[in-house]
Amino acid sequence: MAHNTRREFLRTGWRAGGALLVAAGGWTFWESLRPLAGSGGGGKIKLGQPGNYQPGTATFVPEGRLFIANTGNALLAISQKCPHLGCQVPFCDSSGRFECPCHGSSFDIGGEWIEGPSPIGMSQHPITLEDGSVVVDTSTVNPGPPRGSAVHLTPARGPKCKKG
Amino acid sequence: MTEHDAEEAPPGGVAVDDGGEPPTRDALEPSHAYAAGNGVTARIRRSAAWRSAFRHPPIDTPRGRALQGFSNFFLHVYPVKIPARVLRLRYSFRLGFISTVLFGILTTTGIYLMFFYTPTVGTAYGDMQTIHTGVGFGQLIRNVHRWSAHLMVLAVVLHLARVFFAGAYKKPREFNWVIGVVLLLLTLGLSFTGYLLPWDQLSYWAVTVGTNLVHYIPLVGGSLAKLLIGGDQIGQATLTRFYALHVAVLPLTVVLALGIHIWRVRKDGFAVERSAVGASGAFEEGATAPPNVAVPATAPAELYGGRTRVLGVVDRESVTAEERGVDDTVFTWPHLIVRHVVVALGVTTVVLALGVLFVAPLRGLANPNLTPEPAKAPWYFAGLQELLSHFDPLVAGILVPIGAILTMVLLPYIDRNPSTVARHRKVAITIFSGLLGLALVLTVIGTFFRGPGWEFIAPWTHWYVEL
Numbered sequence: 227m228a229h230n231t232r233r234e235f236l237r238t239g240w241r242a243g244g245a246l247l248v249a250a251g252g253w254t255f256w257e258s259l260r261p262l263a264g265s266g267g268g269g270k271i272k273l274g275q276p277g278n279y280q281p282g283t284a285t286f287v288p289e290g291r292l293f294i295a296n297t298g299n300a301l302l303a304i305s306q307k308c309p310h311l312g313c314q315v316p317f318c319d320s321s322g323r324f325e326c327p328c329h330g331s332s333f334d335i336g337g338e339w340i341e342g343p344s345p346i347g348m349s350q351h352p353i354t355l356e357d358g359s360v361v362v363d364t365s366t367v368n369p370g371p372p373r374g375s376a377v378h379l380t381p382a383r384g385p386k387c388k389k390g
Numbered sequence: 391m392t393e394h395d396a397e398e399a400p401p402g403g404v405a406v407d408d409g410g411e412p413p414t415r416d417a418l419e420p421s422h423a424y425a426a427g428n429g430v431t432a433r434i435r436r437s438a439a440w441r442s443a444f445r446h447p448p449i450d451t452p453r454g455r456a457l458q459g460f461s462n463f464f465l466h467v468y469p470v471k472i473p474a475r476v477l478r479l480r481y482s483f484r485l486g487f488i489s490t491v492l493f494g495i496l497t498t499t500g501i502y503l504m505f506f507y508t509p510t511v512g513t514a515y516g517d518m519q520t521i522h523t524g525v526g527f528g529q530l531i532r533n534v535h536r537w538s539a540h541l542m543v544l545a546v547v548l549h550l551a552r553v554f555f556a557g558a559y560k561k562p563r564e565f566n567w568v569i570g571v572v573l574l575l576l577t578l579g580l581s582f583t584g585y586l587l588p589w590d591q592l593s594y595w596a597v598t599v600g601t602n603l604v605h606y607i608p609l610v611g612g613s614l615a616k617l618l619i620g621g622d623q624i625g626q627a628t629l630t631r632f633y634a635l636h637v638a639v640l641p642l643t644v645v646l647a648l649g650i651h652i653w654r655v656r657k658d659g660f661a662v663e664r665s666a667v668g669a670s671g672a673f674e675e676g677a678t679a680p681p682n683v684a685v686p687a688t689a690p691a692e693l694y695g696g697r698t699r700v701l702g703v704v705d706r707e708s709v710t711a712e713e714r715g716v717d718d719t720v721f722t723w724p725h726l727i728v729r730h731v732v733v734a735l736g737v738t739t740v741v742l743a744l745g746v747l748f749v750a751p752l753r754g755l756a757n758p759n760l761t762p763e764p765a766k767a768p769w770y771f772a773g774l775q776e777l778l779s780h781f782d783p784l785v786a787g788i789l790v791p792i793g794a795i796l797t798m799v800l801l802p803y804i805d806r807n808p809s810t811v812a813r814h815r816k817v818a819i820t821i822f823s824g825l826l827g828l829a830l831v832l833t834v835i836g837t838f839f840r841g842p843g844w845e846f847i848a849p850w851t852h853w854y855v856e857l
Binding site for chain 2: 288291310327
């Protein structure tokens, strides 16, 4: 060790420098690939009077890719994206439930998991009342209620939309 | 290897005996029949310019054939001589070569399609329609590209299975197996990134489902998926990223990995069936050297832990892996090359026929607000999707696929049994066959037996498969 100190010091220096260079370059590249903030969801959208949304209905809002669901005692902004594999989940009026056409997950009107492969309930956006109209903040997505949650669960009011 | 090496015996070694008449120097000169006479062709062949490009005339002697191989860039990929058994179809079923040919066809047709395609959300679908209707042979080229991509996934998987059953991943080929697994993953990546480019309902939703599988990776899944698709949902950023990956990053990586893969096939020697006894890796001292091998007991051999052959220092396992005995080697040119040309023509014929007979699907323009029923991932991920409908995502989305990849990569380091004879490898073969069968069953169920709502259907009631 002693008789080679300078050589080993330089070698270690080169290695450390090289590793640092690779790490810095890699990190910069990785960061540069990250999507810009705000490139995902939009901002806040105003969606009219709460009275427009009848109890037991879920109204699709295309510009926010979400549903305004009136569960009877709450107004929820539920993302249309299935938490399973990202399919768009339509609301089935005859059963009063969300039914995913891809893999058969279904959710109650509050987005709570009932059956199917989805590991969790449907995601939600924060919803507020400003100056008497409904405002949804689409830039924030909150994970849905866990399996087993049944606050809004009611018996199916009719047949499923999809034959099962 | 240069011409010089072939002519003179290296110090301490013996010359390669090519078994033919020693040709005179004149035989290699342009006075040879191939350039004789006063015709235009002969004059061109005798010209200095021609001879600077094509150094050796095609002389049909062992020496002439060897020189052809040495002096030709394309033939130099091959060894000059190969064991005769390699020529048998059932040695490899040519699956690796078929995969390479398909990659070549995909590169050629892919570059052609690039001339007519712009990767933007606004134009991609229209460009696809133009390729189908307004570009000469555009539809055919796209069909060939599509079917070749599916066949390449199939060929690479079959190649992997063949190599497993032959035990050809064992020492000294462990690392080449790892590169092979990397090539399989790259092939899947190429196929998957290409899937999005038409920007129709099929591609949009297949890629939506496929990329959402990434979400199930614990901790990093969400940010990884975001990084892959460049945002929260598939859009322009996704198309740009997939395009760059599909036409530049992944193909270049494949070329590099394929180069190493083929180079190592040569360096590691051709795999032979060997029982546990002869393959312990121990070099038997005093063993008779094969006729073409010189074994000088010089220091470098000990230094590198190998043996010195005419061509240099060779790892001892690859020497012992070669079958001893009579010289059963044949010249690559023409024996193997001709077979390869036939296979390449066959593959081209098959994909052309598929392209003529079956039109690659192009559904309606991608609509993020309308999920088709059912939304299926591409067929090679359908098994994973099927698994996800039965098990917790942590199991089906993470443990199984990552475990499978890790096991495949580590296989040659886990399975230390040196024998490549099937009856000595009952456990390994049983496990591998079981897993392969399971993957096959899941893929078939996910692809053919699932309808709207992921409910079971019989494939003949309605065809929900689109490739």
